[in-house]
Amino acid sequence: MSLRFHALNNLLNSSPIAPGYTSKITAIFAENVFSHQTARQFLSDEAFKSLMGSIKSHQKIDRSMANQIANGIRAWAESKGVSHFTHWFQPLTGATAEKHDSFFTIKSDGTPIEQFEGDALIQQEPDASSFPSGGLRATFEARGYTAWDPSSPAFIMDIGYGKTLCIPTIFVSYTGESLDYKAPLLKALEALNHAAVDVCNYFDRNVSKVTATLGWEQEYFVVDEGLFNARPDLVMCGRTVFGHGSAKGQQLEDHYFGSIPERLYAFMRDYEKEAYKLGIPLRTRHNEVAPAQFECAPIFEEVNIAVDHNTLLMDVMTRVAQRHKLRVILHEKPFAGINGSGKHNNWSLATDTGVNLLAPGKTPKTNLMFLTFFVNAIKAVHDYADILRASIASAQNDFRLGANEAPPAIISVFIGQYLTKVLNDVKERVGDDFDEQDESLLKIDIHRSIPELLMDNTDRNRTSPFAFTGNKFEFRAVGSSANCANPMTVLNTIMAQTLKEFKKDVDALIEKGEKKEIAIIHTIREYIVASERILFEGDGYSSEWEKEAGKRGLENIKTTPLALDAMVTEKAKSLFENNKIYSESELEARHEIELEKYIKKVQIEGRVMVELASSHILPSAVRYQNVLLENVQRLKEAGLAEGACTERTKTLNKISEHINKVSTLTEEMIEARKKCNKIEDSREKAIAYCEEVKEKYFDAIRYHADKLEQMVEDKEWSLPKYREILFLR
16 A cells, blocks of 8 residues: 555544643743743842843843853753753754753762853854855864854743753854854844934934834645655655646635634644743734645734744744644645745834834824835835845745745835825925925925824735835745745845935935925935835736836846845945945855755755656556556457547557656756756856756656646555645645
8 A cells, every 4th residue: 555545544534632722821821931020030130130131232241140140040941840951043054953951960079960050051062064154164164153142032942751941042153154044133133223213313312222023924834744744745845846736726715714624723722832832922823825724923023032933933833733643834835736835024113112113103293204214114125125035035935936826026015005195295295495385394295195094004915025014014025934034134134224324315414404304305205216116006916017017127036046146246245244244255155055055955856856756656657557558458359449449549648648758858857957966156056957957847847747647547646646635634
């Protein structure tokens, strides 16, 4: 019996596992987190003040105080049954990393003790040469450091019968270069804070801190574990490289927001329980558009915490699913013909005075502040669209972007009809000669153009990669498996740079004698005019938009190897160096790492296609071909109607044609891969793999393999079919 039919038999006898939490969420929320409240209980006043000062004001914690904090964290962890700790970090592999050490040690006199000192809390030394470094670290240059990030609270990971204390950290090389996603993100957030505070002080001198916030929406597929394991492509690639669409897909639109199947409901409650214990504030769960696709979303948090929580949740979901004999699929496009998965990044800015800078206000002054940050965000996306596009580029996301269920690779901004009128009003009604009546015009234009705007003054446009949705921008083009840190680093950096330029432009006008408010209006007007070509209110999926975008001069870079070029332009180097996010060598290294990732993923998929073709698809097709041959032979021997033989022969010829095509094309693809492997330059190699392997052969081989699936007798087909994977639970 093949794995497919074994899995189907097991599925018939499966039953839901009892759901997770039964009490109120508030009773378990953050119970495994060293929160501020927990720190207050386990730390001295002095240690607590030091920790809070580090979190809120970025004050350095000295080593003696670190010892006190470490002892308090250990006391709390041991009260929870923890015996080991790890520095938890996010290397450029795309996964998280951890090396566990015990609290146990032995004193010089041989006495065993439990100990966790400040040095162990603050710094550890994983092997930097074993993680992607893009040439920053050679194999023999192994030293690297993880360093504690106090702004992200320590937590306890509860896995099976073991518990581990996890300390969120950054990861840098021996020579100080960033080797992870968190370190650049923290730098970008700090750059944004300084730039945004400077601009906020035009309106409110009490603002001393601006925090970027993030609310992600995580889409994912869930399938039966047995069926998953019977598909080598899902196991190795995270997506199906072959598979004929089932008769029913998502065309009836009956899965979206439908009732959640019982087995999936039990799984969701179970992973939600684990998430709540870790302080992840999940709020929403629902069925997504495609069959077997779902979504969850939390309450907004500060970007750094939100990124950590999303990364942590993906691990929790994957692990908990296996308890339920299920598998979570985070790939952006695991199944052809139905929607893929994204991770919408809802981004906004908040002041320490309690103001959302992207929420319209009720007075001319607050609306002018809103308009300032709103227009600066549009200008930032316009000026750095290529770098923003590079931040979401991956082999997986290439399958999704522009595939009639996700935003296109063209970066554009949707703001809605009402705010479009507002910007047009500001652009057209404020002229160069308005200085004489400045204050009266200010009241008219700002108060009249932007009255008390409602939260939902825009419609939602799911075809836009960057859409304003009332009090935030939704970056919809981020892929479901991505680490949010990468696009968030870019978005916050380009916003910081644009705000710095805005302040410089406004100050220049003030120095010439303009009143502050008038100088701000003038600069906003210039920014609107300079960036209006990126505004688009229509259907981003349409071919008409692709043509229109071309006329506007907007780029449509559909493949990762070319999109990544934007990372290493002089513009990008200047942007990131000026804001102290990346050095030139760090940018070059990350470009190299992303190219290598792309090459390796396409290599793996090509190899899996060959394996499936040679060991599953062709043997199944040949066996059925032999059955038909035998049938035709017997019909002829029996002297039955010639017509019956003719129809069987036609089927045989079609099957033979598809068999030959699969066989020939896979051999050609192997040769194409060999040629690509001889290319030394990473960029050229990635482009070759994209154009000469992926684009030339993947769909071509799949077409014939999927035709064979449709024609071969079901019992001969060893791979689980879409109708089984997507609809059987």
